[in-house]
Amino acid sequence: xxxxxxxxxxxxxxxxxxxxxxxxxxxxxxxxxxxxxxxxxxxxxxxxxxxxxxxxxxxxxxxxxxxxxxxxxxxxxxxxxxxxxxxxxxxxxxxxxxxxxxxxxxxxxxxxxxxxxxxxxxxxxxxxxxxxxxxxxxxxxxxxxxxxxxxxxxxxxxxxxxxxxxxxxxxxxxxxxxxxxxxxxxxxxxxxxxxxxxxxxxxxxxxxxxxxxxxxxxxxxxxxxxxxxxxxxxxxxxxxxxxxxxxxxxxxxxxxxxxxxxxxxxxxxxxxxxxxxxxxxxxxxxxxxxxxxxxxxxxxxxxxxxxxxxxxxxxxxxxxxxxxxxxxxxxxxxxxxxxxxxx
Amino acid sequence: xxxxxxxxxxxxxxxxxxxxxxxxxxxxxxxxxxxxxxxxxxxxxxxxxxxxxxxxxxxxxxxxxxxxxxxxxxxxxxxxxxxxxxxxxxxxxxxxxxxxxxxxxxxxxxxxxxxxxxxxxxxxxxxxxxxxxxxxxxxxxxxxxxxxxxxxxxxxxxxxxxxxxxxxxxxxxxxxxxxxxxxxxxxxxxxxxxxxxxxxxxxxxxxxxxxxxxxxxxxxxxxxxxxxxxxxxxxxxxxxxxxxxxxxxxxxxxxxxxxxxxxxxxxxxxxxxxxxxxxxxxxxxxxxxxxxxxxxxxxxxxxxxxxxxxxxxxxxxxxxxxxxxxxxxxxxxxxxxxxxxxxxxxxxxxxxxxxxxxxxxxxxxxxxxxxxxxxxxxxxxxxxxxxxxxxxxxxxxxxxxxxxxxxxxxxxxxxxxxxxxxxxxxxxxxxxxxxxxxxxxxxxxxxxxxxxxxxxxxxxxxxxxxxx
Numbered sequence: 001x002x003x004x005x006x007x008x009x010x011x012x013x014x015x016x017x018x019x020x021x022x023x024x025x026x027x028x029x030x031x032x033x034x035x036x037x038x039x040x041x042x043x044x045x046x047x048x049x050x051x052x053x054x055x056x057x058x059x060x061x062x063x064x065x066x067x068x069x070x071x072x073x074x075x076x077x078x079x080x081x082x083x084x085x086x087x088x089x090x091x092x093x094x095x096x097x098x099x100x101x102x103x104x105x106x107x108x109x110x111x112x113x114x115x116x117x118x119x120x121x122x123x124x125x126x127x128x129x130x131x132x133x134x135x136x137x138x139x140x141x142x143x144x145x146x147x148x149x150x151x152x153x154x155x156x157x158x159x160x161x162x163x164x165x166x167x168x169x170x171x172x173x174x175x176x177x178x179x180x181x182x183x184x185x186x187x188x189x190x191x192x193x194x195x196x197x198x199x200x201x202x203x204x205x206x207x208x209x210x211x212x213x214x215x216x217x218x219x220x221x222x223x224x225x226x227x228x229x230x231x232x233x234x235x236x237x238x239x240x241x242x243x244x245x246x247x248x249x250x251x252x253x254x255x256x257x258x259x260x261x262x263x264x265x266x267x268x269x270x271x272x273x274x275x276x277x278x279x280x281x282x283x284x285x286x287x288x289x290x291x292x293x294x295x296x297x298x299x300x301x302x303x304x305x306x307x308x309x310x311x312x313x314x315x316x317x318x319x320x321x322x323x324x325x326x327x328x329x330x331x332x333x334x335x336x337x338x339x340x341x342x343x
Numbered sequence: 344x345x346x347x348x349x350x351x352x353x354x355x356x357x358x359x360x361x362x363x364x365x366x367x368x369x370x371x372x373x374x375x376x377x378x379x380x381x382x383x384x385x386x387x388x389x390x391x392x393x394x395x396x397x398x399x400x401x402x403x404x405x406x407x408x409x410x411x412x413x414x415x416x417x418x419x420x421x422x423x424x425x426x427x428x429x430x431x432x433x434x435x436x437x438x439x440x441x442x443x444x445x446x447x448x449x450x451x452x453x454x455x456x457x458x459x460x461x462x463x464x465x466x467x468x469x470x471x472x473x474x475x476x477x478x479x480x481x482x483x484x485x486x487x488x489x490x491x492x493x494x495x496x497x498x499x500x501x502x503x504x505x506x507x508x509x510x511x512x513x514x515x516x517x518x519x520x521x522x523x524x525x526x527x528x529x530x531x532x533x534x535x536x537x538x539x540x541x542x543x544x545x546x547x548x549x550x551x552x553x554x555x556x557x558x559x560x561x562x563x564x565x566x567x568x569x570x571x572x573x574x575x576x577x578x579x580x581x582x583x584x585x586x587x588x589x590x591x592x593x594x595x596x597x598x599x600x601x602x603x604x605x606x607x608x609x610x611x612x613x614x615x616x617x618x619x620x621x622x623x624x625x626x627x628x629x630x631x632x633x634x635x636x637x638x639x640x641x642x643x644x645x646x647x648x649x650x651x652x653x654x655x656x657x658x659x660x661x662x663x664x665x666x667x668x669x670x671x672x673x674x675x676x677x678x679x680x681x682x683x684x685x686x687x688x689x690x691x692x693x694x695x696x697x698x699x700x701x702x703x704x705x706x707x708x709x710x711x712x713x714x715x716x717x718x719x720x721x722x723x724x725x726x727x728x729x730x731x732x733x734x735x736x737x738x739x740x741x742x743x744x745x746x747x748x749x750x751x752x753x754x755x756x757x758x759x760x761x762x763x764x765x766x767x768x769x770x771x772x773x774x775x776x777x778x779x780x781x782x783x784x785x786x787x788x789x790x791x792x793x794x795x796x797x798x799x800x801x802x803x804x805x806x807x808x809x810x811x
Contacts, residue, residue: 018785195745
């Protein structure tokens with residue numbers, strides 16, 4: 001058998017090199033285009049998990065007529081529909097949810113509020129802070145991702161080191177180019193309802209920053225019971241939060257409900273006691289103790305998140321509680337209301 | 344070890360280094376192929392390498408026996424032994440769970456449910472078993488029919504059965520085509536490398552950039568949503584594209600890898616979605632399986648030689664087996680029968696409608712594609728209940744919230760596929776872009792490769808056909 005027909009090293013190089021040259025040229029072009037701000041910014045709908053944070057980050061710096069701000073973790077984000085709350089409150093004041101997620105600490109919540117107050121001076125009159133009991137018990141928190149999202153010089157870009165894509169600079173292709181062509185399907189329970197992250201963005205916009213989680217909560221066989229506990233570590237961030245509250249704002253705090261299957265006979269008393277303890281650091285204008293500490297399981301999509309039915313029910317509860325609290329709370333001085341405290 | 348994994352890239356680079364040194368020594372090269380293939384296969388589950396060895400030793404010896412046997416009874420006995428053992432292995436590993444569950448359901452219905460858990464054995468399906476069993480069985484039948492001489496070199500036969508580029512998902516090769524390649528030194532020509540590189544790139548592109556991005560669209564409809572006519576139609580279009588890109592992508596990579604080693608594998612897909620009849624479709628889709636079934640099942644059953652009714656029955660039986668080959672599930676049985684029905688109608692139409700005007704090409708294509716799409720719905724549905732739900736949903740004309748983003752994704756992903764297919768169709772050559780000039784081809788290959796890297800996953804999703 002003759003072997004002279006075999007490919008030579010030179011031929012192999014001639015075969016491969018043009019492709020490699022084109023790849024290097026394309027990568028160089030990407031880098032230059034990025035440096036020259038020619039590439040479009042990443043689509044906010046690229047990473048469904050971060051989409052909520054992107055939305056709230058943008059909302060905190062946007063002109064908005066809201067005078068009532070909802071703050072809190074994801075139980076507040078999913079549990080109260082800001083649009084419905086607005087329509088159920090006397091006088092139908094504008095409500096905006098700037099609620100975030102449980103693993104961001106209260107200082108981040110305060111930062112969002114401060115930014116909103118700065119973008120909309122003298123407008124915020126009431127802040128409602130709703131968190132899940134787990135947060136008071138000391139759920140681990142951090143702010144790394146938030147800082148990347150909120151303080152990035154190029155909004156929407158998040159560094160993801162360590163992958164081949166980021167090593168070659170190809171994340172630019174995915175985030176800045178492909179993200180505008182391909183929608184990202186959701187992987188959460190919302191997939192059947194919203195389908196894609198862009199729909200999530202649309203939903204959040206239409207509902208003044210609130211979100212929704214579809215589904216039904218399946219009670220675990222060995223269900224856990226509620227733990228009513230306030231960790232002393234929470235004091236510092238609570239005080240920092242309080243100090244950054246816009247002046248003249250009324251602050252109401254409350255705890256979001258748990259499923260009935262994890263309830264104990266003393267939930268209401270325990271919840272109120274923990275709230276009172278927390279308020280020794282917070283000095284809120286009112287405690288939302290007339291909110292239900294537990295709700296039936298069918299209102300939940302997960303152990304802490306309410307579903308559509310639960311959100312509707314809980315929003316009504318919050319509307320009633322807030323209306324009563326606003327009636328009871330003393331009015332602040334107009335001058336105080338105008339002032340905006342910066343950090 | 345998936346073709347679309349970093350682990351495989353490392354394995355193949357290492358294998359190539361050894362292969363290029365050993366390629367001029369047939370025996371050494373074949374040993375290297377066998378060792379490499381067993382390493383490749385054992386990366387899934389080393390225990391099943393014994394099964395692969397068993398199948399190849401068994402058929403090698405039985406084929407030798409058939410070749411030597413002087414009586415037709417002896418030859419037939421040995422052939423039957425091979426078929427029974429091969430099919431037996433398939434039944435045990437592939438259908439045991441199905442039969443057990445069916446028996447359990449039956450006993451349950453009869454009131455004997457007390458001790459069913461005692462018999463609840465779950466047999467793990469060895470990857471690629473349907474492919475290499477059919478390939479090995481085809482060899483024995485060819486020997487029986489005296490189409491090829493029996494292979495006397497075990498290493499060559501073993502390398503043929505276990506050849507890793509096509510071991511786990513085909514193409515189901517023919518001994519007459521492949522064994523001679525294991526018998527001689529194969530020069531690795533520049534055109535082969537050129538075409539091989541292109542096939543690997545396009546195969547990876549189809550799998551990683553297209554199929555894996557179609558997958559969540561399909562899952563959205565089939566696993567999560569409340570179905571309606573619109574969602575079922577769009578989801579099934581997405582699945583048709585996914586399964587084609589996934590499987591033809593695998594076949595392209597397999598052919599490309601083989602070319603880099605100097606081997607030529609058969610074409611497994613030839614623009615199937617351009618088919619204008621069901622017969623045409625099966626001449627273009629999974630060609631190695633459809634031709635295997637034609638040659639080793641349909642024709643021995645009598646084909647079209649024993650009258651019209653028998654021909655229709657043969658088509659139905661062949662496609663039923665084709666459905667069962669994919670797995671022990673009633674959904675696959677229905678899919679097979681559906682295609683059998685399509686082929687029967689196709690044949691009836693050809694034989695009985697000479698007096699009718701020929702259907703316009705676009706109409707024939709549309710009807711064929713709708714038929715194929717309905718078949719994919721049967722194939723993808725997880726159960727008979729799901730099929731009923733999807734059928735009922737065809738009368739529901741509501742639209743989901745996510746219709747437009749879904750359509751947009753579908754269009755964005757289908758455009759590159761259509762462009763590639765159009766180019767191939769116009770050139771009448773499945774490796775068409777290779778005929779481009781050097782720099783345009785390099786630019787195209789670079790664009791495809793960059794896209795592949797963009798979507799490359801550290802933990803890649805497996806190919807759909809691995810489960811068969």
